[in-house]
């Protein structure tokens with residue numbers, strides 16, 4: 001297992017539509033382990049493969065926040081939203097690829113998602129609350145979409161400029 005570097009926006013690899021995985025291989029299982037380790041280390045509640053430069057439809061998440069509660073690591077391969085609630089909810093979102101930037105994003109308050117697990121089994125679950133927001137945010141990554149794409153252009157450009165500056169600083173360090 002290893003911690004992978006997380007790509008910082010703007011990066012063309014974050015804008016690509018990722019390829020389906022299909023039947024999980026040992027390589028995919030190893031990748032999922034790395035992604036979970038990278039997510040917990042960051043720390044974050046979700047991570048999609050394109051964020052570590054892998055253009056595959058794979059994401060990991062764990063939105064358990066209660067102090068002392070058991071972790072619930074989820075690995076979703078080829079996830080698809082099959083139902084979304086009419087009711088919307090707003091969360092202040094952030095992203096490991098857009099560090100220290102947060103903004104309110106409105107999304108369906110609940111979604112049902114189908115995916116393949118690491119053993120190749122078909123899974124399905126209805127997510128609510130933070131889990132619903134997180135899974136939609138991560139699936140967006142698989143389609144080359146970032147949470148700042150929901151913001152007004154001016155706000156988006158401001159955040160992008162801050163990230164360009166951050167990347168220049170990181171490159172010099």
Ligand SMILES: [Zn+2]
Nearest residue numbers: 094095096097
């Ligand atoms: Zn993100």
